[in-house]
Every structure is written in structure tokens, then in C-alpha cells.
Amino acid sequence: MKNRISAVLFGTALALVAGSSALAQDKTIKIGVLTDNSGLYSDLGGAGSTLAAQMAIEDSGLAAKGWKIGLISADHQNKPDVATNIARQWIDVEKVDIFMDVLNSGVALAVNNLVKEKNSIMINTGAASSDLTNAQCSPNTIHWVYDTYMLANSTGQALVKAGGDTWYFLTADYAFGAALERDTTAVVVKAGGKVLGSVKHPLNSSDFSSFLLQAQASKAKIVGLANAGGDTTNAIKQAAEFGIVSGGQKLAGLLLFITDVHALGLNVAQGLNFTETFYWDLNDGTRAFSKRFSDRAKNKAEPSMVQAGVYSGLIHYFKALEAMGGNPHDGIKVVEKMKSMPTDDPLFGKGTIRADGRKIHPAYLFEVKKPSESKGPWDYYKLIGTTPGEQAFRPLSESACPLVKK
Amino acid sequence: MQALYAQLLVGLINGSFYALLSLGLAVIFGMLNIINFAHGALYMMGAFCAYFLLSVAGIGYWPALIIAPIAVGIFGMILERTMLQWLSGLDHLYGLLLTFGLALIIQGVFQNYFGSSGLPYAIPDELKGGMNLGFMFLPIYRGWVVVFSLIVCLLTWYLIERTRLGANLRAATENPTLVRAFGINVPRMITLTYGLGVGLAALAGVLSAPINQVRPLMGADLIIVVFAVVVIGGMGSILGSIITGFALGVIEGLTKYFYPEASNTVVFVLMVLVLLVKPSGLTGRAN
Numbered sequence: 001m002k003n004r005i006s007a008v009l010f011g012t013a014l015a016l017v018a019g020s021s022a023l024a025q026d027k028t029i030k031i032g033v034l035t036d037n038s039g040l041y042s043d044l045g046g047a048g049s050t051l052a053a054q055m056a057i058e059d060s061g062l063a064a065k066g067w068k069i070g071l072i073s074a075d076h077q078n079k080p081d082v083a084t085n086i087a088r089q090w091i092d093v094e095k096v097d098i099f100m101d102v103l104n105s106g107v108a109l110a111v112n113n114l115v116k117e118k119n120s121i122m123i124n125t126g127a128a129s130s131d132l133t134n135a136q137c138s139p140n141t142i143h144w145v146y147d148t149y150m151l152a153n154s155t156g157q158a159l160v161k162a163g164g165d166t167w168y169f170l171t172a173d174y175a176f177g178a179a180l181e182r183d184t185t186a187v188v189v190k191a192g193g194k195v196l197g198s199v200k201h202p203l204n205s206s207d208f209s210s211f212l213l214q215a216q217a218s219k220a221k222i223v224g225l226a227n228a229g230g231d232t233t234n235a236i237k238q239a240a241e242f243g244i245v246s247g248g249q250k251l252a253g254l255l256l257f258i259t260d261v262h263a264l265g266l267n268v269a270q271g272l273n274f275t276e277t278f279y280w281d282l283n284d285g286t287r288a289f290s291k292r293f294s295d296r297a298k299n300k301a302e303p304s305m306v307q308a309g310v311y312s313g314l315i316h317y318f319k320a321l322e323a324m325g326g327n328p329h330d331g332i333k334v335v336e337k338m339k340s341m342p343t344d345d346p347l348f349g350k351g352t353i354r355a356d357g358r359k360i361h362p363a364y365l366f367e368v369k370k371p372s373e374s375k376g377p378w379d380y381y382k383l384i385g386t387t388p389g390e391q392a393f394r395p396l397s398e399s400a401c402p403l404v405k406k
Numbered sequence: 407m408q409a410l411y412a413q414l415l416v417g418l419i420n421g422s423f424y425a426l427l428s429l430g431l432a433v434i435f436g437m438l439n440i441i442n443f444a445h446g447a448l449y450m451m452g453a454f455c456a457y458f459l460l461s462v463a464g465i466g467y468w469p470a471l472i473i474a475p476i477a478v479g480i481f482g483m484i485l486e487r488t489m490l491q492w493l494s495g496l497d498h499l500y501g502l503l504l505t506f507g508l509a510l511i512i513q514g515v516f517q518n519y520f521g522s523s524g525l526p527y528a529i530p531d532e533l534k535g536g537m538n539l540g541f542m543f544l545p546i547y548r549g550w551v552v553v554f555s556l557i558v559c560l561l562t563w564y565l566i567e568r569t570r571l572g573a574n575l576r577a578a579t580e581n582p583t584l585v586r587a588f589g590i591n592v593p594r595m596i597t598l599t600y601g602l603g604v605g606l607a608a609l610a611g612v613l614s615a616p617i618n619q620v621r622p623l624m625g626a627d628l629i630i631v632v633f634a635v636v637v638i639g640g641m642g643s644i645l646g647s648i649i650t651g652f653a654l655g656v657i658e659g660l661t662k663y664f665y666p667e668a669s670n671t672v673v674f675v676l677m678v679l680v681l682l683v684k685p686s687g688l689t690g691r692a693n
Contacts, residue, residue, distance in 0.1 A: 040623070043523040173667055201662075202670040206618050206627055209416045210662035210669075213542060217409055233523065233619050241529065241545045241617065243536050263619055265526035299521060 025326035030070040031057070031314065032096035034083060034111065035126065037075035040204055040230035041103050043259040045126045048297055048307040049073075049101040055293065056314035062322065072096065078203070080110035087111050091118045097328055098123065098317060100310050105129035105176035115140045119331040123317065125309030128228070128255055129179040130394060133358040137401035140331045142338065144359045145309035146277050148176070149394040151254050152184035154275040154363045154387050159222055159252055160191040167252075168220035169198035170211050170235055172227035180226040180254055196220045201231070208235045212242050216249070224252045233260050240268055257304045261380045266371040269380075273367050278305035278347055279381050282364070285346025294378075302378045312347045313359075351389060356401040363392035412542035413663040414656055419548045421655020422555035423610055427628065428635040428647040429559055430606035433566065436642030437579050437599045440490060441498050443506040445632065446625025447513050448604050451478045452611025453620045454516065457527050467530035467616070474612045475605035482604030486597050494596075509626070516622035524619030551613050558609065559648045562602075566644055575599060631670075634677040640687025650688060 033053050035045040050073040057069050072094060076083035083102075090096035091114070099115060102108045103126025115122045116138040123142045124132060130149040132141060167188050171177040177200065185195050196218045199211050212235070215223045223244060225232050232253055239251055253260075256274040280290035280302040289311070293303045303311075320337040321328050328334055335357075343351040343359065351361040365385035374380060396404050427449060434442045455474035459465040465473065485508065493500045529547045536545040566572035578585040578592045586592050611625075618624055631654075639650030654673055661672040668675075680688060 038517065038522070040522055042517075043521040046522075199666050201666055204627060205670070206624065207420055209419065209548070210413055210659055211666065213409070213412050213416060214663070216543065217412075230523065230619065230621060230623075237526075237619065238617065241536075241547065243543050243545070247543070259521070259523050263523035263525065265528075267528065268526065298518075301521070 026329070027067045027326050028070075029067065029098070029321065029328045030072070030094060030096045031098050031100060032087075032090045032094070033071070033073040033100045033310065034076055034086060034090075034107075035073065035101040035103055036078055037073070039078050041078065041126070041228070043263075043301070044229065044257040044304040045101050045103045045306050047073075048293075048301065048303060049126070049310045051293065051296055052303065052307045052310040053100055053314055055296075056311045056318070060315065060318040062318055065322075067321075076102075076104070076107050078104050078107065080106050083107040084110050084114055087114050091120050097121060097331075097334075098314075100313065101126045101306065103127055103306060105131075105179060106174050108132060109136055109175060112136060112138055112141050115331070121317075121331045121335055123310075123313035125313055126306045128176050130183060131175075131179060133354075133356045133399075133401060134394065135400045137356045137399075137403055139357075139403060140335055142313070142335060142353055142357045142359055144313045145305050146255075146275075146363070147358075147393065148180040148183040150277075150363050150392050151180065151275050152187045154365055154385075154392060155252060155254055155273060156184045156187035156224075157191055158273065158365055158385060159250070160188055160193045164222040164250055164252070165191075165193040166220045167193060167195045167222045167224050168215045168218040169195070169224045169226050170208070170215060171198050171200050172203050172231055173200040174203055176228065177226045181224075184224055184226065184254060198226075201227070203231065205231060206234060208238045209242065211235075212239055212244060216242065216244055216247065220249065222250050222252050224254055226254050228255045229257075229260065232256060233264050236264060236272070237268055257306070258302060258378070258380065259304050261368055262301070262378065266369060266374055266380065269368045270370045271368060273365060273384070275363050275365050276305050276381075277361055277363055278303075278308040279364065279366065279383075281379065281381070282383075283346075285349075289347055308347045312343075312345045315345050316341070316343045316353075354396065355403050355405070356396065356399055357403070358393055360389040360393060362389050363387045408541035409663065410660075413659045415539075415542060415544065416548075416662075417656035417659020418652060419552055419655070420658060421652035422552045423614060423628070423651075424632055424635050424655050425559050425648045425651025426555045426606055426610040426613070427632040428639065428651045429562055429644065430603040430610075431632060431636050432639070432642055432644055432647035433562065433606070434600060434603035435636070436644065437575055438486075438490075438494075438596055439498065439579070440493070440501040440505065440600075442603065443502055443629070444485070444509040444512065445505075445603075445607050446627075446629030447509040448478055448482060448625070449607040449611040449614075449628065450516065450622060450625035451481065451512065452608025453527070453615040453618075453624060454520075454525075454611075455608065456612045456615045457525050457620045460527065461525075467612075470612050471609065475608040478608035478611075479601040479605035483597050483601040486600040490600065491593065491596070509629075513622050513626060520622060522621065522623060524621035524624070527615040527620050529616040547616060551617075555610070555613065558606070559651075562606065563644050563648065631673050634673045636687075638673075638677050638680045638687055640689040643687065643689045646687060646689030 033050045036042045099122040105127045108127030125144045130147040132143045171181045253274045261269045339353045348361040366381040456470040459470045533547040582592045639646035662669040
């Protein structure tokens, strides 16, 4: 009897202690990976992004330190309205603290507003529009991997320097395509080149022949593809068919992912120049991560830069939370903490997060290998140039973001 | 003006895919009264079949043009025997829902194994390169697609409208009991017809494999447009679907030139207009 009473007392005391510590140090977080799980971008984000998040949670070691980390994922179907509905439910019902991936610029800009309104967090690793850290910047959003300004700056400048001074654009008809065309046009014109015209095609087009004929008729030296995913691969494949490249024009895939090159095959993709901020075979750190990733990935695929960004972003997020000691639910506060700490991980190297939410790291200009140069599947890129982080992205002096103090 | 000719020709090329696919749909609807929403998925299977023949068995494009439609056609006949035949005589909605569900399952399975970016399939060596027509550079492969699909369309039309086999088939749809009384195995004929329609879809898939990426969603992107083509042409009308297929390809091509942003809606605008003026479609007979 005595034993039982003491056991009850002990139990109550324990519960009180546990309860009070929970009040003082809330260590529960929930991560939401909002991505395209079924459409044209699902290979470069999708299930691979969720896997990257899972790996970041495991590698953080936070669970052993008393943190409870939940992870959910959903398919936004590339529709901003679907995405905002999911995001609203995640914040209100599921108590999600941080949104990862959120590829597709149209979706990202919509979720960006909601995340700001609800004081949540978005680490965007998938969308391209540079507006996320410019006119539309938010104290709750970090743009992690790449953006249209950087792509234009790196690929655009390199091609103009190499003599490609007249351009014609094939542009995906939504926020992303418009931003990429706008940013590239600025770079081309600044470098002394000229844009001869552009044609907007609907998202997810399967036939590009009409658009390619217009590009061919323009006689521009460079045909700039301001689109992504399946649109880019189909355009490249059909450009070969219509003799665009053999006719002396050069294709510029302004945004190409390793999954696209894999899908095209080296025969079609060889010689293309484009920019990424991560490649699995860059150094020992990226190789080690990618080996672990591809062992667990569907089809043994190597990670895309979007998926690598999910891992890298979460690792930094966890570091910030650990430094704060708990209470992860005030979005602005956590993002401020993240901005105040330098970033460092094996995937993107050392970097920083600027006041406007732009993550800074080097950008790499790649060329796709010839089939004879490739040692096997996924051995696709040759590094031909590196732009240091400070020069790769839009300088703060040109920023229209209200968070930047001038 | 030169650009206009080029767009007309490009439209004709796309039109040949619309024609082949809508022809298969028209055959299936006309003979079986099934609205076959799995058509896009079967088209995709045709392209994948060509890819596997090449990458696994080393069998090239030309044999694939025959093997893939037969293989996918057999798959279609199994579907018909095991599922679709139980829906005969029921409302169209049941067939539509069943085939739509089947399409989602087939696409889901392929996407699970092969991802969304697709797989490469090269143009056969014999058809590589192009001709300079003066007003445009015509890839030889595209020219081949137009000629070949036109021949296939006309042969199918001839088979159904002008031969004894076709006459039996049409009779069987009108009055199956009476045709059975003549000693004709009607259920088998229906199964074979479904196989033919599916085979046409798979053939279109093989034809498109060298042009587009072989992707699990390649059919899903196309099927809605093709249904619009069938509705405009008149449900179940063989010749109507062939002509509308080519015509809509051309109209879409011209839209891509004059106002590209509208190029993926123009077909549906036309569909609305046709339905308002002639609800049974351009060549359809009012029931």
C-alpha cells in the first residue's frame, strides 16, 4: 500500500515536472514538404524532397536531445489555389511550423503571402522567381537554392561573352517564365546583346514545333528556354529534330536539372550550358550525401539541387532551433536567428542568409558531357566556371525589398 | 507568309496524332458504346512498349510499330473481357468512370516506377535529318508521321465502312441478337474491336515516342484535347473524327502563330461553339 501511494506520488511529480518543462521549453516541430508529387516537376522535387527532409531529421540528432519532429508531405498539383488550401490547413489544423520545397513560382508566391500572414516559415528550395527576395520578400521566407536572377546572371552572361549576342525566348506562360525572361533580358542587354523576340507557350506543352519554327525564323544566335522540367526536355529534343543546333543556333536551357539531363540522355543533351548550385559529383561532401540519398531513392536517382536544398535548409533550421533552445513557433524570430548564423553544410559549403531572405552560395556553370566522356549513369556534368556567392545573386544595392536597410 | 505555310504543316503533323487517337476513340464508342477514358493511358503504354522493346530486347522502331500495338491491343482485350463487357447495356457513365479509374491506376503505376521526366527514345536512323522546303525545315520523321497516320486512318475507315467484316460489326451494334442468329460470335467481335481501337492508340504512342519524351503523363495531357476532337467531329463518326483531327491540328497550329497563349484553349472554344450550333457534332447523326 505504502509503495503504491509513493508510486502514485512519484508519477504525479514526474508528470508535473514534464508538464512544466514542456511549458518552458516547447520542443515540438512539424515540417511540411509541399511539392509536386505527381506532375511534371515531381522528379526534381516530389518524393525525393520528402526523403531529403527525412534524412535531415535523422542526421540532426535532435530526437536524441528531446525534440519531437513530425514530417508531412502533400501534392500541390502545381495549382496555387490547391497549395494555399493545403498550407492553410497545415498551419491551422496540423500546426506545421515550416514549409519546405514549395516548387513552382506561382505556388511559391501564393504560399509566401499566407506564410507571412500566419507568421510561419518557408524555406523555398524549388521555385525560381527572384521576386521572392525582391519586391515580394518576406521576413518569414528564405529562398535557398537558386533564383532567376542568378540563372540569368551566370548562364546569360557566359553565353553573351562567348559571342551569343542575339536572343529569342521560348517562355513558359506563368510567373516563373516571365521572371526568368525578364531577368535574362536585363543581363543580355547589359552585356551588349539584343533580344529579338519571344513566344509564350502554355505550361506543360508537349509540342514545341510551332514555337521552335518561330525561334528559327528569328535568326537569333541563342534560343533561350525560359521554362523547366518536361517543357524544357521536350523543347530540347524537338529543337534537335528541327535542326536548330545544326543550323548554327545555340540552345540555352536557362533552368535545367540533373533529372532533365538524365531523361534526355547524353546524345541529345550533350554540349548544353546551364547553371546549378549543387551537383552530386562536386566534392567528397556532395558525393557522400548523394550516395546515401540514392541508396534510398526511387530508381537510385541522384539528388537534384532542389532536394539537396531541402536537406541543407533543414540542417540550418535545426541548428538555429538548437541555439534558441526551444519554442520554435514564432516564424519571424526563428528566421531572424537563422539569418544571424552563417550557414555551413557539406552540400552547398559555407554561406550566409541575407536580410532579404536570399541564401548566398556559389553558382556553378556546367556543360553536359559527351556520351564518350561519361563514365556511367548520372555522370553528366563538366564544371566550366564558378561564380562566387557575392557576385552570383542580385546585389542588395539593386534590391526592392523593404527589409533591406539602405 | 512563309511562316504561315510552316505553321499549317506543323498543324497537320499534330493533327495526325489527334486523328489517330480520336479514330480509336470513335471506333470504340461507335461499336461498343464505351467512352474510353483509358485511351490516353493506352497511348502512353504504346510508347513505353516501344521503349522496352528497344532497351531490353534490342528491338528497334520498325518492328515496334507492329509489336507494340498488338501487345497493348491484347492488354486492351483482356480489360474488355474481364471488366468492360459487364457494363454493356448500362449507362455511358459507368464505362466512363471505370475507364477513367483504369487510366489513373495505369498512369500511377508507371509513374511510380519511371518518374515523371520520362525516358529517351531516338529517331530511327532511316528517318533522321530533314528537308529544306524553302519555307521551313521539315524533319523527315514528321513527314513520315503525317503520311503513315493518314494511310492507317484511311485503312481503318475502309475496313469498317466498306468491307463485309465492317458491315457485320456495324450490324452487331445495331442489333446484336439478330446478328447472333446468323451464327456470328458477337462478343468476340466486340472484344476484337476494342483491341483494334486500343491498338490504334498504342500505334500513335509508338509514333510519338521519338518526338516527345516517353513519359507516364504523356497521354493524360493529350486525352482531353482528343475528346474535344471526337465531340466536335460527332461521337462515333469514323470519317468525322479523322477529318476533325487533322483540321483541329491545323487550327491549333495557326493559333500558336497568331496568339500562342490561347493555343491550348482554342480547341475547347471550338467545341463549345459546335455544341451550341450542332449538338451532335459536325458529322454526327442526331439520335
